Amino acid sequence: MGHRIPLSERLQQLGKPLLRAGLSLNLLWIGRLKFEDYEVENIRPAVTGSPLLSSLAERIGEHRLARAVGLTEITMGAMIASKPVAPRVAAIGGLGATAMFAFTLSFLVTTPEAWQSESREPKLSPAGQFIVKDIVMMAGAMLTASEALAEATKRR
Numbered sequence: 001m002g003h004r005i006p007l008s009e010r011l012q013q014l015g016k017p018l019l020r021a022g023l024s025l026n027l028l029w030i031g032r033l034k035f036e037d038y039e040v041e042n043i044r045p046a047v048t049g050s051p052l053l054s055s056l057a058e059r060i061g062e063h064r065l066a067r068a069v070g071l072t073e074i075t076m077g078a079m080i081a082s083k084p085v086a087p088r089v090a091a092i093g094g095l096g097a098t099a100m101f102a103f104t105l106s107f108l109v110t111t112p113e114a115w116q117s118e119s120r121e122p123k124l125s126p127a128g129q130f131i132v133k134d135i136v137m138m139a140g141a142m143l144t145a146s147e148a149l150a151e152a153t154k155r156r
Contacts, residue, residue, distance in 0.1 A: 016147055020080060020090075023140045027077030027097065034070025043069075045127060046104075049111040076100060080144055087151035094145025101138035107131050 005013075033039040040062050047053045047065065057065045079093025108114050114128035124132060 016144075019140050020083060020144045020147075023097070023137065023144060024077040024081035026137065027073045027080070031070040031073030031075075031077060034066045034073065037063075040066045045113040046107045046111050046131070049113075050107060051110070072096075072100065076141075080141070080148075083144070083148045083151065087148040087155065090148035091145050091152055094141045094143075094148055097141035098138055098145060101134045101141060104131065104134045105138070 034043075043066060044062065047057050047062065053065065060068075076093050076097040079089050080097060081090070082093070083090035108128060108131050111127065111131070114125055114131055116123040116125050
């Protein structure tokens, strides 16, 4: 009689690579968009609200900053996707993406457009809804980093 794999294990076997692929694809795609003029406009409220990014944008320009952010996202996405052949690289990419998403979550505080101002209680605007999804992205980055790190440790 064949060994039956528990549902929890089958879900993990399917979910882990799907999470990695989805996270990588999102980072690659969103990073690529940073090279489009309309995306420079889309991120302007977050950039101008962030003390760190606003001063950097003044020094190097909004388009260069957007491209640098895009290259960072593309790099992290590619690194995370490399897990089957380079788990250490994937772990570093996942940790880098975790830090990146922690930073972008700060935009909830620094971007006035993230909240609906006409509401008495705190309500996210469409911009805030776009930012808050980074909690899920950060968790995915952490999980993929931990899995890649475990694989890298086994290969030693």
